[in-house]
Amino acid sequence: xxxxxxxxxxxxxxxxxxxxxxxxxxxxxxxxxxxxxxxxxxxxxxxxxxxxxxxxxxxxxxxxxxxxxxxxxxxxxxxxxxxxxxxxxxxxxxxxxxxxxxxxxxxxxxxxxxxxxxxxxxxxxxxxxxxxxxxxxxxxxxxxxxxxxxxxxxxxxxxxxxxxxxxxxxxxxxxxxxxxxxxxxxxxxxxxxxxxxxxxxxxxxxxxxxxxx
Amino acid sequence: xxxxxxxxxxxxxxxxxxxxxxxxxxxxxxxxxxxxxxxxxxxxxxxxxxxxxxxxxxxxxxxxxxxxxxxxxxxxxxxxxxxxxxxxxxxxxxxxxxxxxxxxxxxxxxxxxxxxxxxxxxxxxxxxxxxxxxxxxxxxxxxxxxxxxxxxxxxxxxxxxxxxxxxxxxxxxxxxxxxxxxxxxxxxxxxxxxxxxxxxxxxxxxxxxxxxxxxxxxxxxxxxxxxxxxxxxxxxxxx
Numbered sequence: 001x002x003x004x005x006x007x008x009x010x011x012x013x014x015x016x017x018x019x020x021x022x023x024x025x026x027x028x029x030x031x032x033x034x035x036x037x038x039x040x041x042x043x044x045x046x047x048x049x050x051x052x053x054x055x056x057x058x059x060x061x062x063x064x065x066x067x068x069x070x071x072x073x074x075x076x077x078x079x080x081x082x083x084x085x086x087x088x089x090x091x092x093x094x095x096x097x098x099x100x101x102x103x104x105x106x107x108x109x110x111x112x113x114x115x116x117x118x119x120x121x122x123x124x125x126x127x128x129x130x131x132x133x134x135x136x137x138x139x140x141x142x143x144x145x146x147x148x149x150x151x152x153x154x155x156x157x158x159x160x161x162x163x164x165x166x167x168x169x170x171x172x173x174x175x176x177x178x179x180x181x182x183x184x185x186x187x188x189x190x191x192x193x194x195x196x197x198x199x200x201x202x203x204x205x206x207x208x209x210x211x212x213x
Numbered sequence: 214x215x216x217x218x219x220x221x222x223x224x225x226x227x228x229x230x231x232x233x234x235x236x237x238x239x240x241x242x243x244x245x246x247x248x249x250x251x252x253x254x255x256x257x258x259x260x261x262x263x264x265x266x267x268x269x270x271x272x273x274x275x276x277x278x279x280x281x282x283x284x285x286x287x288x289x290x291x292x293x294x295x296x297x298x299x300x301x302x303x304x305x306x307x308x309x310x311x312x313x314x315x316x317x318x319x320x321x322x323x324x325x326x327x328x329x330x331x332x333x334x335x336x337x338x339x340x341x342x343x344x345x346x347x348x349x350x351x352x353x354x355x356x357x358x359x360x361x362x363x364x365x366x367x368x369x370x371x372x373x374x375x376x377x378x379x380x381x382x383x384x385x386x387x388x389x390x391x392x393x394x395x396x397x398x399x400x401x402x403x404x405x406x407x408x409x410x411x412x413x414x415x416x417x418x419x420x421x422x423x424x425x426x427x428x429x430x431x432x433x434x435x436x437x438x439x440x441x442x443x444x445x446x447x448x449x450x451x452x
Binding site: 108109111112114115116117118122126130131211212213 | 266311343
């Protein structure tokens with residue numbers, strides 16, 4: 001049981017880390033840069049927030065399966081495959097929310113920054129750093145999605161006991177087997193963990209708000 | 214380094230949709246005197262300043278500095294806005310940030326930032342988070358940030374519009390000091406008393422047009438245009 005909880009956390013937190021590293025630059029770039037097709041990209045990012053986990057799982061499955069383009073690495077049915085799938089799943093969520101946050105800040109800051117001769121990448125970095133505590137909300141949304149989904153990890157992980165079994169896939173399995181008490185207790189653990197992480201983030205954000213305004 | 218001024222505006226027009234915000238404004242802004250851009254709300258003062266400072270491209274017409282700005286080089290002009298925008302870091306770090314953007318090296322940066330805070334009376338609040346300062350303090354910090362850059366020209370867009378009388382007085386004293394230190398002052402205001410106290414010359418805007426330009430004393434005593442006369446009467450009904 002501990003093993004299952006630990007793997008769940010490891011997979012979802014890794015996915016959040018990788019997705020955040022990719023999503024913040026994407027969000028900031030789309031917010032600050034002006035290029036043809038930008039509006040379409042904004043709509044696309046927002047739409048992809050609702051990406052069905054099973055579809056992401058299927059696509060990653062096809063990519064990683066023996067005959068797929070990345071099949072040679074033998075990642076299918078391993079935790080890294082689950083991290084990849086969840087990263088892709090939450091990348092649009094964090095990107096889209098970060099884009100909105102950075103764009104709101106840009107509206108407020110742009111005259112001042114341009115007056116100081118700051119534009120482009122330095123401006124985007126300044127904005128990201130200045131709203132870092134607001135970005136926590138975007139990252140938490142990604143974490144919520146990653147820790148709650150079952151479709152993607154089920155397909156690319158395979159729910160193999162002791163290897164790729166995580167909380168959500170266990171809950172699904174135990175429910176179908178009829179072990180409802182186990183399924184329910186795992187569900188409670190999952191909710192408590194997510195609650196705990198959110199509470200911690202909230203405290204950090206509040207403290208920062210009081211400190212920096 | 215060749216002089217940044219004079220600044221020549223030729224037939225500068227700014228239109229938003231079918232609304233003309235600036236209507237063929239031509240002027241030559243010289244180094245030296247404190248220039249007040251005066252006019253009612255919506256006369257185009259802020260837009261004119263933003264065009265001069267390069268934050269807004271005119272729809273037509275030309276804005277030419279004597280020494281053209283080189284993109285990527287530190288800017289030789291600064292601007293203070295009606296509502297100061299501070300980064301979520303200390304007061305000192307906000308000034309240092311501007312200096313870093315102007316390619317000022319590390320040790321010199323710290324020295325100049327501290328000195329600028331000293332000038333505006335914020336030395337004691339240097340480590341205070343900038344956004345937690347009062348409105349008046351934030352505007353003084355904005356002035357310190359601009360001053361530290363040692364600009365040739367400082368634009369001020371209604372810098373005291375949101376401030377109480379005592380904060381306004383402090384800000385005005387700082388503006389005079391920055392001018393004394395060698396910066397050209399171009400400031401917009403709708404406050405006649407302030408234009409009188411701070412200005413050497415007045416550019417009077419009315420509905421996007423530059424209606425009148427005169428030394429302060431002449432402007433208030435003998436406004437040449439009917440619009441300026443009405444504005445002065447309207448603002449000072451007891452005079």
